[in-house]
Amino acid sequence: MNYETSWVAIFVFALFVGIVLFISFYLGAKAKTARGYYAAHGEIPWFVNGIAFAGDYLSAASFLGICGLVAFYGYDGFLYSIGYLAGWVVALFVIAEPLKRMGKFTFADALDKKFNSRSIKLTAAVSTLVVSTVYLIPQMVGAGTLVQPLLGFSYEIGVLVVGIVVVLIVVTAGMVSTTWVQFIKGSLLVAFCAVLVVAILARGLTKSQSEYAGPVALPTDRAPIPPTGGWVGKPYVRYAKAGGGYELYRRIDDKTGTRAQSVTTAGKKTLIDGLPKGVGEGHAGLQPVGQIQSLAGGATSTGSLGPIKFLTAFANSTVILWPADKDPIKETDGSSTTIYYQKATLGKDLLVPGAYPAFKGVRGSKLSEKLDFLSLMLALFGGTASLPHILIRYYTVKNQAAARKSTVVGIASIGFFYMLTLYLGLGAMTGGTLDPTNNNMAAPLLAKGFGELPFAVISAIAFTTVLGTVSGLILAASGAIVHDLMSNVLKIEMTDHGKVRAGKVVAIFVGAAAMALGIVFKEVNVAFLVGWAFNVAASANLPALIMVLFWKRTTKQGIAASILIGMLSSVGWILVSAQAYTVFHLDPTKAIAPFSQPGLVTIPLGFIVLVLVSLMTQPQNAERAAIATAAV
Amino acid sequence: MPSEDPPAVGRRNSRIGLWLFLIYCLLYAGFMALTTFKFQVLAEPVAGVNWAIVYGMGLIVAAFVLALVYMVLCDNDEDAAAEDKS
Numbered sequence: 001m002n003y004e005t006s007w008v009a010i011f012v013f014a015l016f017v018g019i020v021l022f023i024s025f026y027l028g029a030k031a032k033t034a035r036g037y038y039a040a041h042g043e044i045p046w047f048v049n050g051i052a053f054a055g056d057y058l059s060a061a062s063f064l065g066i067c068g069l070v071a072f073y074g075y076d077g078f079l080y081s082i083g084y085l086a087g088w089v090v091a092l093f094v095i096a097e098p099l100k101r102m103g104k105f106t107f108a109d110a111l112d113k114k115f116n117s118r119s120i121k122l123t124a125a126v127s128t129l130v131v132s133t134v135y136l137i138p139q140m141v142g143a144g145t146l147v148q149p150l151l152g153f154s155y156e157i158g159v160l161v162v163g164i165v166v167v168l169i170v171v172t173a174g175m176v177s178t179t180w181v182q183f184i185k186g187s188l189l190v191a192f193c194a195v196l197v198v199a200i201l202a203r204g205l206t207k208s209q210s211e212y213a214g215p216v217a218l219p220t221d222r223a224p225i226p227p228t229g230g231w232v233g234k235p236y237v238r239y240a241k242a243g244g245g246y247e248l249y250r251r252i253d254d255k256t257g258t259r260a261q262s263v264t265t266a267g268k269k270t271l272i273d274g275l276p277k278g279v280g281e282g283h284a285g286l287q288p289v290g291q292i293q294s295l296a297g298g299a300t301s302t303g304s305l306g307p308i309k310f311l312t313a314f315a316n317s318t319v320i321l322w323p324a325d326k327d328p329i330k331e332t333d334g335s336s337t338t339i340y341y342q343k344a345t346l347g348k349d350l351l352v353p354g355a356y357p358a359f360k361g362v363r364g365s366k367l368s369e370k371l372d373f374l375s376l377m378l379a380l381f382g383g384t385a386s387l388p389h390i391l392i393r394y395y396t397v398k399n400q401a402a403a404r405k406s407t408v409v410g411i412a413s414i415g416f417f418y419m420l421t422l423y424l425g426l427g428a429m430t431g432g433t434l435d436p437t438n439n440n441m442a443a444p445l446l447a448k449g450f451g452e453l454p455f456a457v458i459s460a461i462a463f464t465t466v467l468g469t470v471s472g473l474i475l476a477a478s479g480a481i482v483h484d485l486m487s488n489v490l491k492i493e494m495t496d497h498g499k500v501r502a503g504k505v506v507a508i509f510v511g512a513a514a515m516a517l518g519i520v521f522k523e524v525n526v527a528f529l530v531g532w533a534f535n536v537a538a539s540a541n542l543p544a545l546i547m548v549l550f551w552k553r554t555t556k557q558g559i560a561a562s563i564l565i566g567m568l569s570s571v572g573w574i575l576v577s578a579q580a581y582t583v584f585h586l587d588p589t590k591a592i593a594p595f596s597q598p599g600l601v602t603i604p605l606g607f608i609v610l611v612l613v614s615l616m617t618q619p620q621n622a623e624r625a626a627i628a629t630a631a632v
Numbered sequence: 633m634p635s636e637d638p639p640a641v642g643r644r645n646s647r648i649g650l651w652l653f654l655i656y657c658l659l660y661a662g663f664m665a666l667t668t669f670k671f672q673v674l675a676e677p678v679a680g681v682n683w684a685i686v687y688g689m690g691l692i693v694a695a696f697v698l699a700l701v702y703m704v705l706c707d708n709d710e711d712a713a714a715e716d717k718s
Contacts, residue, residue, distance in 0.1 A: 075684055079667070082691050086660050089695050093653035093702065097645055312680045352675045352684045353667045362671050370668045377664050400645075404703055411699045415692045422685075 009456035016460040017165060020181050020467060046402040048183045050409025055182025057084070057384075057414055058189055059469040062421070063462055064142045065527025067446070068439030070425020071290065072321065074350025076359050077425050080527045081418035083377050087384025087534070088414065092407045095385040097400060098549045111548055115556040123563040127540040128480035130567055131387065132473045133513060134536050138529035139473070140518025143466040145440040145526075146459055156519055162463075163515035166470045170478070170511075171504040182472070185464045190413050192461055193420045199450055200427035204302040205313050208291035208432060212259045213320050214344070215252055230329035236260060236339060238274075245275035245284055250341045258342040261286050261322075263437060266335035286340075288445070290434035293318045293344050307423070314426055315348040321429075322436040340436040350429075358528065358579070358596070372595030376531050379599030383534025386541035440526055470514065478506040524583060532574055535599045539570035543606035551614075558614030566606035573598035645706045652698045659694055663687050 062084060069077030112120050140159050147158025169181070208214075218224075218237070225238040225246060237257065238246040249257035263286070264271040271277065275284035295302060296316035305313055321343045329337040349355070354363035361369020428434060428446035435441050444462065448455035482503045521529060543562045547554045574580055577598075578591035666673055666687070674684035 075688075078688055082663070082688050085692055085695055086656070089653065089656045089660075089698065092699055093649040093656070097649065308680050311685060315677075315681065348675070348682070351682055353671055362667055374664060374668055381660065401706070404706055408699045408703045412696055415696050418692055419689060 008452045009459055012453075012456035013460045013463060016464050017467070020169070020184075020464055023180055023184075046406040047409055048180070049402070050406035051186045051413060052180075052182035053186075053406060053410030054190065054413040054417070055184075055186030055465075055468050056472050057088075057410070058186060058417055059139055059142070059465060059530070062417070062527075063189065063193075063465060064145065064440045064443055065138070065525055065530065066418075066421045067424045067428060067443035068441070068525060069356060069527055070422060071428035071434060071442035071446070072439045073356040074426070074429070075353050075422075076356035077527065078418075078422045079353055079359070079377070080380070080531070081421050083380030084384070085411070085415055085418050086381050088407070088411050090382060091385040092404075092411065095545055095549070096403055096407055099545075111544060111559060114548060115559070117556040117560070119560040120556050120563075123560045124541075124544070125480040127563050127567050129477050130571065131533065131537045131540060132477040132480070133510070133517070134571075135387065135530065135533035136470060136473050136510075136514040137517045137521050138526040138533065139466050139470045140514050141521050141524065141529065142440065142526045143463065143470075144518055144522065145438065146444065146463050146466070148441075155522055159515050159518040162466055162470065163511050163518075166467055166474060167508050167511040169467065169471045170474050170507045181464070182468045185461065185468045186413065188461050189465055190417045190420075192457060193417060193424060196447060196450070196454065196458070197420050197423045197427070199454075200423055200431075200446075201307060201310055202304045203427075203431075204305045204310070205292055205295060205317060205430055206301040207295050207299070208293065208320075210291055210432070212287050212289060212342070213291035214293045214342070215256045215258055216249075218249055218251070218255055218257050219247065229331050230337070234329065236341075241273075243275075244282060245271075245273045248273055248339070250339075259287075260339055260341040261436065262337050262339045264335055264337040266333065286436060288433045289320070289322045289340075289436050290429050291320050291432050292430050293320050310423070310426075311351065314430070315351055317347045317430075318344050319347055319350065319429060321345050322434070324436070368594045371600055372597050375595060375597035375600030376535070378603060379531065379535040379538045379597060382538035382542045382599070382603060386537035386545060387534075474507050474510050474514070477510045478503040481506045481510075521583060528579070531597065535574065535597055535602070536567065536570045538599055539602035539606055540567035542566075542603060543610045547607070547610050547614075551611075553614055553618065554610065555614045555617045555619065557617040558610045558612075561613040562606045562610035565609045566602055569605055570598045570602040573602060648705050649702060652702050656694060656698055659691060663691060 062081075066077045066080050069080065071077075111124050140162065143162035144155040144158035147153050147161060148155055153161070219239045222239055225240055227234065227237075231238070235251050237249050237251055239249070240246050248260045248262050250260045251257045262271075262273055264274070269276065272284040272286055275282065277283065277285065279285065294317060296313065302309075302313050322340045323343055325339040325341060329339070331337075345355075353359060354361075359373055361371075361373050364370075424443055424446060428442040431446050431449045433445040433449040435445060444455060444459050447458040540563050543566060544559045547562075548559060573593050574596070576591060577593040577596040578588040579596040581588040581591045666683075671684075674682060674687065676683050678686055
């Protein structure tokens with residue numbers, strides 16, 4: 001679709017980013033020590049910290065990715081919501097308390113407190129770095145996607161803008177300001193999405209009158225363009241248009257068809273329905289899609305609906321989805337044309353799992369695809385507690401009770417938000433504003449359907465969401481490098497001031513890496529990318545975290561081995577999976593991994609390695625007594 | 633660290649946490665098993681919607697309710713411990 005620059009959006013956006021930067025500079029001046037920079041002096045009020053949990057967690061993925069998946073495939077996006085929230089239960093009930101009791105800044109430090117071993121410091125720091133980086137990719141993809149329609153910039157520039165602003169925030173501030181930024185952003189996001197859902201329910205569902213929704217008569221005033229090359233034998237017919245280009249139909253019979261749309265890439269040029277992509281004479285853009293073809297009982301509109309009635313009415317309607325034809329039309333000149341066509345789908349089929357191609361195993365009978373799905377859900381379950389930037393936030397309140405209360409506030413706001421995502425997604429699916437080529441854009445475009453101002457506000461919030469999450473992650477990564485690697489493993493002597501300065505330099509490098517990766521993974525759904533990050537986090541960190549807290553015979557060698565094996569096996573598995581082959585433009589059927597989500601295999605593997613290595617390296621009795629005393 | 637829980641309270645809290653965790657685990661596993669192997673069951677209509685919606689939303693509500701229960705149980709302990717100290 002073509003995106004025009006919106007001045008209201010730019011103004012609201014600039015205002016938001018300005019406020020965030022101001023807070024960052026203002027509070028940053030207060031954080032001069034390492035403890036202030038990384039753990040906010042342990043002085044953040046519990047309620048603020050709780051909402052900040054939500055701010056950290058409701059990242060670009062939660063917001064853009066889930067709404068997009070629901071808008072394109074229905075219930076499947078909501079499965080991510082369920083999985084992400086479930087992860088919180090693990091974090092709260094199992095990990096939060098004992099970890100807080102250890103009272104350290106980073107994951108590596110907490111593990112190290114018990115063992116004081118360089119190998120653990122090293123592996124834990126490396127794993128924090130790897131997990132942060134993998135989790136940064138979807139955030140950057142989300143950022144680039146947002147800036148495109150908002151400011152009219154290209155995707156790549158969007159990624160650069162976010163990267164630079166975030167590095168500025170991190171370099172000037174640290175944990176105090178990121179916590180307050182997360183608090184503001186978390187509350188705004190939840191509140192504004194609630195408003196948007198109320199608007200969706202008030203709008204209800206309306207049967208579309210668009211010629212792009214449902215069967216229409218084929219043109220009779222001219223003959224179709226005779227099919228040549230790759231068009232031969234396809235169900236599509238083209239009718240030349242007066243101004244150039246063509247009208248595209250998917251044929252039903254000789255007289256009727258449904259409108260379709262085509263995107264042709266030829267070298268660096270992009271054509272829409274045969275005309276160069278752009279605005280004005282001789283150019284074309286994709287039509288926004290997402291319509292209702294029919295409602296129950298032949299009604300034209302439902303009027304405003306309650307939350308349950310909305311779902312009932314949706315289940316009884318027929319919705320038009322716009323999938324891309326699996327076989328692009330290849331021409332001898334090297335051009336490739338992807339066709340997006342209408343697929344009328346019963347609403348009730350979209351309120352059950354299994355419509356998303358990555359989850360198709362749910363409805364099929366192939367065991368490997370079913371395992372793929374279970375593997376993802378296991379990774380989401382165990383991944384939250386293993387994310388480095390969520391762990392850091394446990395340390396920013398003053399005691400156990402405060403940590404508990406803030407996690408409950410976190411669960412409440414995150415859970416409420418996830419319930420909203422289902423409505424946001426279905427609202428986008430039926431609101432007639434979708435871009436068929438990019439599901440990450442569904443939520444902002446949904447807001448656009450309600451006017452320029454909601455669009456501007458939601459984009460600005462989403463953008464600050466990305467900023468907040470990315471700054472938290474970069475902070476975690478720089479903490480891992482400076483605190484754990486440089487000062488603890490390499491034993492570089494640094495003053496407190498020197499540590500903070502080194503952290504800032506590292507933040508710049510991590511930011512640059514994130515920008516580069518964000519550009520590579522442009523076309524993948526952000527929720528899917530986050531799923532991978534959770535797989536890596538859970539595989540590398542979960543066994544170590546759980547066992548160090550609950551198994552007395554855990555040894556330092558066991559911890560180091562499980563982190564290393566969990567991390568390498570999950571990253572390795574992902575790199576040779578079918579989904580990764582698609583991203584790298586290789587043939588996905590040649591992929592080595594039997595399914596794309598490694599968690600089901602690599603999380604248990606981490607536990608097994610930890611237990612085996614620990615049993616092989618049990619200390620002598622005297623040493624064990626010494627460790628037991630030290631741990632009390 | 634200032635104002636930590638005494639170890640006995642910490643142990644009791646951990647136990648409560650693990651029990652609540654177990655309850656949620658079963659709910660979550662049940663949902664995932666249904667989704668993976670019997671998704672038709674989730675398509676059955678109930679309460680104006682279907683089981684997928686009811687169970688899915690239910691999991692989110694359950695997480696919140698269990699978290700509340702946890703906070704209430706743990707805080708009682710801590711208040712008692714604080715009184716013992718004073």
